[in-house]
Amino acid sequence: MTDPRGFLRIPRRSVPPRPVEARLDDWREVYAGQALLPLVSEQAMRCMDCGVPFCHSGCPLGNLIPEWNAYASRGDWQAAAERLHATNNFPEFTGRLCPAPCEDACVLAINADPVTIKNVEQTIADEAWERGYTPPQPPQRLSGKTVAVIGSGPAGLAAAQQLTRIGHTVVVYERADRIGGLLRYGIPEFKMEKCHLNRRIEQMREEGTKFRTGVDVGTDVDAAELRRRHDAVIVAVGATERRELPVAGRELQGVHQAMDYLTLANRVQEGDYGSPPVTAEGKHAVIIGGGDTASDCLGTVLRQGAVSAVQLDINPEPGEARPDGQPWPVTHPKVYRISHAHEEARGREGTDPRLFSSATLHFEGDAAGHVSALCLTEVEPAARSPLPDTEQVLPAELVLIALGFSGPERGSGLMRQLGLGLDDRGNFARDTGFAATPAVPVAGRAALDGLEGQAARRARTDGVFIAGDAGRGQSLVVWAIAEGRAAAAATDRYLTGSTVLPFPIVSTDRPMVA
Incomplete structure (x- = not known):
C-alpha cells in the first residue's frame, strides 16, 4: 500500500495545464508535456488503500485503482501499467477524456479533496508507452472463428x-x-x-x-x-x-450541428483541408448545450479566433457542494465544474462564458439568409418554462447545436x-x-x-x-x-x-x- 498517512500530510495538487495564452495559439493537448513524475508519484501516496475501495464501483471498468496507485507512488511504472491494463484496454484515452467518476467515489471525497486518480492513470499509460511496456499481444493460436x-x-x-x-x-x-x-x-x-x-x-x-x-x-x-x-x-x-432544436430560423446559414462542426475542425488537423470549411474566425459564436460536446465546441471556436463565445445551458447553475439527493459514492454529482475550455474563455473574457437557465426562442437572420442573432429567455429551473420579461438578444454569426444524441x-x-x-x-x-x-x-x-x-x-x-x-x-x-x-x-x-x-x-x- 502507499503511505498510510499520505492523505494527511500531502495536499491535492493536480498536474498543471499549459498556460491559457500558449494553448490558444495551437492545437496541442492542454496538458501536453505536463506529466511531472515526482508530482504524480507523490499524489498517488494520498491513496488510503481503503478496506472497501469505492473508487472501484465509481469506475465502470472496475479499475484496480489502489493497486496501481501503490506502484505509481514507488515509481514502478511497469507494474502499475500491468494492473491498469488488466481492466482497461485504452487507459491513455480514459486518462484524457473520462470525467473521473472514480474521484467522486474516492473515500477522501466525503470531506476532503479526492486523489488525483485521472492524472495518475494518464501518467501510467503514457509512461508505459514511452518505456515499451505495451507490446502487441498476438494470440498464440487461432480459434478458426x-x-x-x-x-x-x-x-x-x-x-x-x-x-x-x-x-x-x-x-x-x-x-x-x-x-x-x-x-x-x-x-x-x-x-x-x-x-x-x-x-x-x-x-x-x-x-x-x-x-x-x-x-x-x-x-x-x-x-x-x-x-x-x-x-x-x-x-x-x-x-x-442527433437532437434537433425546432425553433424559427433553424434553417438559416451559420446554424450547424456541433458534431458536423467538430468533424470538419478535426479534418483540418488530419490534413484534409487547408482551412476549415466552417470557421468561427472573426464571428460571434453561440453554443447551445451544457455537456462535453459544447465544451469541445467552445475550445474550438476560441482557437479559430471567435470575436466572442457564449454557451447556453438550460439547466440552473449548480452549486459547489454535492447536493443532498446525490449521495456519495453511488452518484456522480452535478456540481459546478470548470472545463479547460471554460478556463480559456474566462482567461480571455474575464467571465464564465455560460448562461445558465437559458433557452433559445428563435434565430434572426440578415438579408442574405445568414444567422445574425439569437433570441433567448431565462427559464424556470424545474419546469424549464420561460420566465416573463427575461428575453434578450445575442449577436450570433455562428451557432452550434450541442444537445446530445437520442x-x-x-x-x-x-x-x-x-x-x-x-x-x-x-x-x-x-x-x-x-x-x-x-x-x-x-x-x-x-x-x-x-x-x-x-x-x-x-x-x-x-x-x-x-x-x-x-x-x-x-x-x-x-x-x-x-x-x-x-x-x-x-x-x-x-x-x-x-x-x-x-x-x-x-x-x-x-x-x-x-
Whole structure:
C-alpha cells in the first residue's frame, strides 16, 4: 500500500495545464508535456488503500485503482501499467477524456479533496508507452472463428482487441475514411492528440485485427450477408441520432450541428483541408448545450479566433457542494465544474462564458439568409418554462447545436437487415433473458464466480451483440470500453461455450446484447 498517512500530510495538487495564452495559439493537448513524475508519484501516496475501495464501483471498468496507485507512488511504472491494463484496454484515452467518476467515489471525497486518480492513470499509460511496456499481444493460436465488429469507436475497438488476443479473427468495419469513430472526429486535437489513437490502432493491426474503412454496413454491404459470412457480429455503431432544436430560423446559414462542426475542425488537423470549411474566425459564436460536446465546441471556436463565445445551458447553475439527493459514492454529482475550455474563455473574457437557465426562442437572420442573432429567455429551473420579461438578444454569426444524441440512427439498413428493434429509450433493444458465464477473474480482481454476467446478453438475432452507446445510449468513453469488453466476453462464450476473458459488472438495466 502507499503511505498510510499520505492523505494527511500531502495536499491535492493536480498536474498543471499549459498556460491559457500558449494553448490558444495551437492545437496541442492542454496538458501536453505536463506529466511531472515526482508530482504524480507523490499524489498517488494520498491513496488510503481503503478496506472497501469505492473508487472501484465509481469506475465502470472496475479499475484496480489502489493497486496501481501503490506502484505509481514507488515509481514502478511497469507494474502499475500491468494492473491498469488488466481492466482497461485504452487507459491513455480514459486518462484524457473520462470525467473521473472514480474521484467522486474516492473515500477522501466525503470531506476532503479526492486523489488525483485521472492524472495518475494518464501518467501510467503514457509512461508505459514511452518505456515499451505495451507490446502487441498476438494470440498464440487461432480459434478458426471470425467476428465482424461494426463501428470503430472505443466500444468496437475494445471488443475487437479482446477477441483478437483470444484467438478469433476480427474484422472491424467503419463507414468513415479513418478508424476511431468519435475518438477520431468528435474529440478535438487539444483534448486528445490523434497520435495516441493511431498508436493503438497500429498495435491492434500487429496483433491481427483487420480494419475496413469506408464501408457503411447496411448500405455498402448487406448486414444480413455480413452475419452469414461471420460466426458472430458485434454492433458498436454508437448513438449518432442527433437532437434537433425546432425553433424559427433553424434553417438559416451559420446554424450547424456541433458534431458536423467538430468533424470538419478535426479534418483540418488530419490534413484534409487547408482551412476549415466552417470557421468561427472573426464571428460571434453561440453554443447551445451544457455537456462535453459544447465544451469541445467552445475550445474550438476560441482557437479559430471567435470575436466572442457564449454557451447556453438550460439547466440552473449548480452549486459547489454535492447536493443532498446525490449521495456519495453511488452518484456522480452535478456540481459546478470548470472545463479547460471554460478556463480559456474566462482567461480571455474575464467571465464564465455560460448562461445558465437559458433557452433559445428563435434565430434572426440578415438579408442574405445568414444567422445574425439569437433570441433567448431565462427559464424556470424545474419546469424549464420561460420566465416573463427575461428575453434578450445575442449577436450570433455562428451557432452550434450541442444537445446530445437520442440513440442509434433509426431506420438504417443495418437495423432492418439485422432485425434490430428499439427499447423504450430509443436504443437498440437487448435480450435480458440470456446471461453470460462470468469470466475467470484475473489476479487481484474480486472473484466473479457464481454471479450472472450482468454485462452481456445475447442478441435477439442469433449471434449478434450490441456494445456501447448503441445499446446503452449516449454515455462516457469509460462505459463504452466497459461494454466493449463485456460484449467480447459474451461473444467468446457464444463461440466456444466458455470464456476466460474478464469483463466488468455493469448495470443490469442496460444489458450488453441486442
